[in-house]
Amino acid sequence: MQLSRHLDKGFWAIAANIAKALYGFGIVFWLIAVLPKEAYANYLLVQTTYLIIAQLLVSISLAAYIKFYYEKGDLLELQSAALLIFTVASAVIFLIYIPLIPWISVPLKMQDEMSLFLFVPGLFFASAIKLFTNEVFKATHKIKAIFISEITFLSFTAYWLLDFISTLD
Numbered sequence: 001m002q003l004s005r006h007l008d009k010g011f012w013a014i015a016a017n018i019a020k021a022l023y024g025f026g027i028v029f030w031l032i033a034v035l036p037k038e039a040y041a042n043y044l045l046v047q048t049t050y051l052i053i054a055q056l057l058v059s060i061s062l063a064a065y066i067k068f069y070y071e072k073g074d075l076l077e078l079q080s081a082a083l084l085i086f087t088v089a090s091a092v093i094f095l096i097y098i099p100l101i102p103w104i105s106v107p108l109k110m111q112d113e114m115s116l117f118l119f120v121p122g123l124f125f126a127s128a129i130k131l132f133t134n135e136v137f138k139a140t141h142k143i144k145a146i147f148i149s150e151i152t153f154l155s156f157t158a159y160w161l162l163d164f165i166s167t168l169d
Contacts, residue, residue: 009143016147023154027161034165050123054131057093057124061086062135069139079136086132094121127153 031040065082069075101117130153137145 009141012143012147016143016150019147019150019154023158027158046117046119046123049117050120053093053097053120054124054127057086057089058131058135061089062132066135066139082135083132086128090124090128094124097121 031043035043062082062085064085065078068078098118098121105117130149134146134149137143137149
């Protein structure tokens with residue numbers, strides 16, 4: 001019985017990672033074909049900045065939640081504290097990040113740098129619920145729920161990206 005539970009979790013974990021990888025490859029190859037070289041380079045800088053900040057925030061603010069999930073008696077208190085730390089850490093990071101945008105973008109020679117790097121907080125806050133929810137699912141070992149969360153998020157972002165790119169023509 002334990003083996004089937006582990007196989008089930010492994011299947012859903014692999015499925016979630018495959019979905020993210022296919023989405024990533026598909027979007028990257030599509031953007032290479034559609035966008036001019038400079039626009040694609042700017043997209044990569046914004047996306048990479050977003051990924052670094054998002055992973056740092058999740059790691060810093062939710063590590064204690066995952067560690068103490070099974071040891072803590074009051075899970076509502078633990079989740080509330082994790083959500084509070086996640087929210088405050090996000091606000092602090094972006095209050096530091098946003099004033100630095102002009103200094104970051106000038107050496108990179110980005111066109112319209114303010115609007116491009118302002119997408120990073122937008123991307124983060126659009127995905128913050130998914131990031132937090134997936135950490136809750138990891139702590140509770142609900143791997144199938146992570147897969148569903150990822151597929152839902154990737155579907156909405158793919159739709160939004162296709163719609164946004166079609167307006168550029």
